[in-house]
Amino acid sequence: MLTGRNQPHPTDEELMSQVQKGRKEALGDLIRRYERELYSYLRRFTGDATLAEDIFQNTFLQVLQRAEQYQPGRAVRPWLYAIATNLAIDALRRSARRQAASLDRTIESQRSESAASLVQSLEGPGKEPLETLLEKERAELVQQALLELPESLRAVVLLAYFRGLKYKDIADILGIPVGTVKSRLHVALKRLYDLLQARLAPNSAAPEPPAKPIAQEQE
Numbered sequence: 001m002l003t004g005r006n007q008p009h010p011t012d013e014e015l016m017s018q019v020q021k022g023r024k025e026a027l028g029d030l031i032r033r034y035e036r037e038l039y040s041y042l043r044r045f046t047g048d049a050t051l052a053e054d055i056f057q058n059t060f061l062q063v064l065q066r067a068e069q070y071q072p073g074r075a076v077r078p079w080l081y082a083i084a085t086n087l088a089i090d091a092l093r094r095s096a097r098r099q100a101a102s103l104d105r106t107i108e109s110q111r112s113e114s115a116a117s118l119v120q121s122l123e124g125p126g127k128e129p130l131e132t133l134l135e136k137e138r139a140e141l142v143q144q145a146l147l148e149l150p151e152s153l154r155a156v157v158l159l160a161y162f163r164g165l166k167y168k169d170i171a172d173i174l175g176i177p178v179g180t181v182k183s184r185l186h187v188a189l190k191r192l193y194d195l196l197q198a199r200l201a202p203n204s205a206a207p208e209p210p211a212k213p214i215a216q217e218q219e
Contacts, residue, residue, distance in 0.1 A: 012076035
């Protein structure tokens with residue numbers, strides 16, 4: 001949708017209101033606005049590019065079908081992620097696609113690095129520390145560890161660190177209390193630590209996990 005040079009781009013909520021009025025071009029604008037961000041999240045969540053593409057398309061199909069149910073003014077971004085996450089979980093359970101592909105390449109050169117150093121990378125500075133970590137040479141190792149987490153734990157990690165959402169938004173997306181989000185993040189950190197330690201140094205004693213929480217409180 002084109003806007004005048006001096007006109008601000010419509011917000012997600014304004015676009016959704018236009019979708020409710022039957023303006024399909026507004027839905028196209030939403031799709032283009034979220035195509036890279038939401039698809040990337042689904043790709044990480046499912047570990048399957050084709051499945052992620054199907055879920056992405058189904059997400060916006062449901063947005064169109066549920067347009068009348070949308071409450072004007074409701075934040076669109078968490079709503080989209082809620083639809084996409086639920087579709088992804090359902091798809092994984094139906095197809096039983098548990099991505100547990102073994103690592104073909106040797107990781108001898110990686111065993112000098114402790115699992116703690118990998119997990120601590122999640123706590124480093126930057127807008128999207130998980131995304132930064134996944135871009136590194138150890139991306140496949142970390143991605144496989146993420147895919148071994150239960151969907152409930154994987155979702156909170158990806159929403160918090162890959163997408164940088166606030167605890168409240170994550171709670172709204174997953175339909176759980178904020179306290180449960182925090183507890184799941186804590187459990188997910190421990191699981192990731194154990195998985196990475198097992199892959200990096202299976203014959204060595206695991207060092208103590210980082211003491212500080214995986215994320216700071218978000219307002």
